Amino acid sequence: MQMQMQIPLTRDLVLIGGGHAHALVLRKWGMRPLPGVRLTVINPGPTAPYSGMLPGHIAGHYQQNDLEIDLVKLARFAGARIIDGRAVALDPVSKTVTVQDHGVIEYDVASLDIGITSELPQLRGFSDHAIGAKPLDDYAEHWRGFLSTAKTNGEAGPVTVIGGGVAGVELAMAMAFALHQAIGKAEVTVIEARDQLTGIGEDTRQRLMAALKENGVTLWTGAEIAEITKDGPRLKSGEVIPSALTIGAAGALPQPWLQNTGLPLTDGFVTVGPTLQVDGHTDLFAVGDCAHMRHAPRPKAGVYAVRAAPVLHDNLRAVLTGQSLRPYHPQKDYLKLISLGGQSALAEKYRRPWSGPWLWRWKNRIDRKFMLKFQDLPAMETPTLPPVAALGVAEELGNGQPICAGCGSKVGPGALSDAISTLPKIQRDDVLTAAGDDAATLRIGGVQQVLTTDHLRAFTEDPALMARITAIHALGDIWAMGAAPQAVLTNVILPRMNATLQRRTLHEILHAAGEVFRDAGAEIVGGHSTLGSELTIGFTLTGLTETPIxxxxxxxxxxxxxxxxxxxxxxxxxxxxxxxxxxxxxxxxxxxxxxxxxxxxxxxxxxxxxxxxxxxxxxxxxxxxxxxxxxxxxxxxxxxxxxxxxxxxxxxxxxxxxxxxxxxxxxxxxxxxxxxxxxxxxxxxxxxxxxxxxxxxxxxxxxxxxxxxxxxxxxxxxxxxxxxxx
CATH class of the missing domain: 3.90.650.10 (PurM-like C-terminal domain)
Structure with a gap:
């Protein structure tokens, strides 16, 4: 008889950020996972916005879910754990990532795809009275609230965009269009410190100037900002431009916390070579806007992240398997497709422009085709029954749905109650348990102690989150009896993994559970662990009460x-x-x-x-x-x-x-x-x-x-x- 081997986990691969390149890596990984690797993605939020459709969403052409990559679904497809949190530190020597409100995650190989920010911390008053266009999800959420209030009130205050590059004018026209559609009017201004729009050729600049005028957007050039006030940006000339919503889009700035990592940086961006490995760190990669490609410097644009994704995927696998890596050669220029507020667009490549509604339709097809990669994931194969099986097997499997985890995997209440009813009557007079209560009640001297146990099959690949929820779940029996939690024994079954991953996983579980139990007034006093086929976490608890409920x-x-x-x-x-x-x-x-x-x-x-x-x-x-x-x-x-x-x-x-x-x-x-x-x-x-x-x-x-x-x-x-x- 042939036995199927359970492949042990031996390496931790951590994707820091849910940017375009990492999303594509997750999709490719799900179609061909690498045995022995535990894959983790860290992102602040369950979704990642696709930048190409953001102006269309701001203008009202797309709903929120049209441009959001669902990282939870994608992680499930890839067999990865997803950690909902923002990375705030990285130590390349100890190979750790610190996640805000979560703790430390260790890695063997990691990749950075954390994007950039449009926050302008050097500009006085910005953090109090403005918001950056990047991160995209923060800006989009803020804009949705502003537009909703405008619709409710029938009016909106003036909007100001700092930065006259492609991103700034595109978002300005999108917001102007949306406000015109919602309340019939808009007051939108673009402020540019240089004497003209930037990042484009002269012919494209003239067409964009005309599009801004058509959308009713005011353009200030050669205008340097001294500070952002509650009333709006104040120019160095002393004039205040009234603004109820001020958006920063004046360039791409690196995430500030990268300065403290000790990584090689170029203008604050992580320096990588042709293989996308960080200079001096063969186990760390960086892609997308957060990276600077020293071999081929390029502007910050999503197209380069998308094109880099297959190379990143292959090189991650190569490092994890000891194979040779291949270089990434980015294209010299790319097609810029710029939304013009309504369903019209302008294109530029090699400084040559085109415009018209047909370009919008083309752009829309390109964007929707990209998003379809994540919305229509390949179906997972359903296990088939052997040709011969015992009577009742097909009926028990039903529609082939896998058994649920968490409490959904418990034995049915009928079977459980029938089994319990066959137990002999309790003989000890210090065991006061009533049939069906949440926990056993024991008399110890003049005190009543309640005792319960519970365990859960993991329904998330994140052991820390699973431990926290299991601890809350197990405490429920103690709380339901009106008792104060006292002591805890742990029981952990880990899937087969090497000693290093065992240590990492147990540390995450005990740290997360210990935090919950200490907050509840209880202490972990010991427990038991073993290796098995899947992660299962359980706790046995005691509690004290004078009169149980x-x-x-x-x-x-x-x-x-x-x-x-x-x-x-x-x-x-x-x-x-x-x-x-x-x-x-x-x-x-x-x-x-x-x-x-x-x-x-x-x-x-x-x-x-x-x-x-x-x-x-x-x-x-x-x-x-x-x-x-x-x-x-x-x-x-x-x-x-x-x-x-x-x-x-x-x-x-x-x-x-x-x-x-x-x-x-x-x-x-x-x-x-x-x-x-x-x-x-x-x-x-x-x-x-x-x-x-x-x-x-x-x-x-x-x-x-x-x-x-x-x-x-x-x-x-x-x-x-x-x-x-x-």
Whole structure:
């Protein structure tokens, strides 16, 4: 019998930044991954904007998602972990990258594609009263807010763009066009310190001057700015140009933190040679606008990053496998396609211009074709059944959907309860556990100690984020019992990897989990680790309480409060299939990783409480009803759901535990997507508390003051443990 070998991980490849070149590398990597390499991408945000479509988005021709590369989907396709954070330091000697609000990431081979900034820190008042056109996503978000306010008010203050290069005039015309479309008028000014528009030939300059005039954009040349005030830029001549929104587009500036890396820099940009390796560092590459190619200096333009991507991909693989590298020879010039506000464009190459609507259509086709590379990723092959298999295998596999991770991979509630019911009755008088409660209760002297354990199959490739969410998830049982967390044992299963990666991974896990537990008042005291087929993280916890909150304490009339949205199982299932929006995924993971200690403290007076996890809201509420001898009513329209969850549920996305949950806890009156999400398995889900009716409003006010997204979702009723949805 032939056995399939599990390839151990031996090298960490880290892509710092989600620029065009790195996005293309991720796509190529997903089509042909290199066994033994753990791939990581670090980016501040779940998406990366495509610069070629930004002016069209500013003008209103494209929606936000038209120009955003979904790095979460792309990372899933490439088998990479994505870390949502901004790199703020790099040490090429220790081979570490520091990520803001995340910590240190070690690498064996790394690549920089972090772009540039248009911030002008040397210009007094800029940081307080202006915003750079780059990073693109920050500017685009700021502009969307400005335009939305203009539409609401029916008017907008004047807009000023600093810089008369191609980028500045292109964005000025785009903003003018959008304001004319929104409110029928616009006041946009371009300020250029030189005596003419820059970066183009004379014929192109004349055509751009005419386009600016046609869009109603005022151009100031030979105008040097002394400072940016709250009223607008003040020129050295003393005149203040009124501005409610000031955009910096006066050139490409390197990211400031590169100055502290010790890397070779040219005017602040990372110096690289023909193979795109940083000078003096064979294990570090740099591409795109953040790099200076000493062998072939070129202007800062996205076309060079796109053309460099195949060479970068091949050279990264070459370094990781000990093969020879190949050089990158950039083209001498490139076709500039400049948007003119409306759906018209101007082109220039070798100083020769062309213009007209047909160029816009051509540019639009080029841009959409590029984005289609990331929006229409090749489908992953579905494993096929062997020609002969035991009865029931096909039925168990169903539609071939892979088993979910997190709480979606738990054993079904029916099978679990049946197995537990066969256990002998507890004989010890110091074990006070009631059937079905979230944690065991032990009497130790005059103190009651609660004890629980939980573990999760990883649903993210980021071990630190997975550890944080698992810690929050495991603490839920302690908090639900009204106990104060005390001590923690860890249980970690790592996928097969060498000793170096074991050390790195365990450090990330213990650091992230330790931070969560210390904030909750608990300490990690030990644990166990082993190697297996996939990352699994678990914790065993104790907590202390004078009087535990039991599931059996509910009374008819009690108000039901839930502290978190529903739908994590559905969103995670969709993410595994490449069908979830990356922004929705990252937003949800951020909520899942927040502590619920404050919410637990506010809910200490609850009559009954549990945390909503694998068996869904319906299953966990049913447990309270059965233990308390009550029924329940759920006001479905009052529930909160994670962004994207309802649409995904409407599209038929279900967690692999959904069917078992549905069979175990049927609801009366549940309909549609919202009804389905009542059975959705939650990971690090909210606390579900039954509180006295006359105390509910006060408790909710305290929760909201503490920024807990808690809602009143229904109440307990007399009678059978039925759950009615209204």
């Amino acid at each position: 039991l599931q059996s304490g509910g009374h008819p009339g009690d108000v039901l409060i839930l502290t978190r949205p529903l739908g994590s199982g559905t969103v995670l299932a969709a993410e595994m299939q490449g069908r979830a929006d990356g922004r929705d995924v990252m937003n949800m993971l951020g909520i899942m990783g927040r502590s619920q200690a404050c919410a637990a403290e506010i809910l200490h007076e609850a009559h009954a409480m549990t945390d909503v996890t694998g068996f869904g809201l319906a299953g966990h509420l049913q447990a309270i009803c059965k233990a308390s001898g009550t029924g329940a009513v759920i006001m479905v329209d009052d529930l909160l759901f994670y962004d994207g969850a309802q649409n995904l549920a409407e599209a038929g996305i279900r967690s692999s535990l959904y069917d078992a949950n549905l069979a175990h806890a049927p609801l009366i009156g549940a309909q549609g997507a919202k009804g389905a999400l009542l059975h959705d398995p939650q990971t690090a889900g909210g606390l579900l508390a039954a509180v006295a009716a006359d105390r509910a409003d006060g408790i909710l006010n305290k929760l909201h003051e503490a920024s807990v997204p808690a809602v009143r979702i229904g109440h307990l009723t007399k009678g059978a443990p039925d759950i009615i949805c209204r």
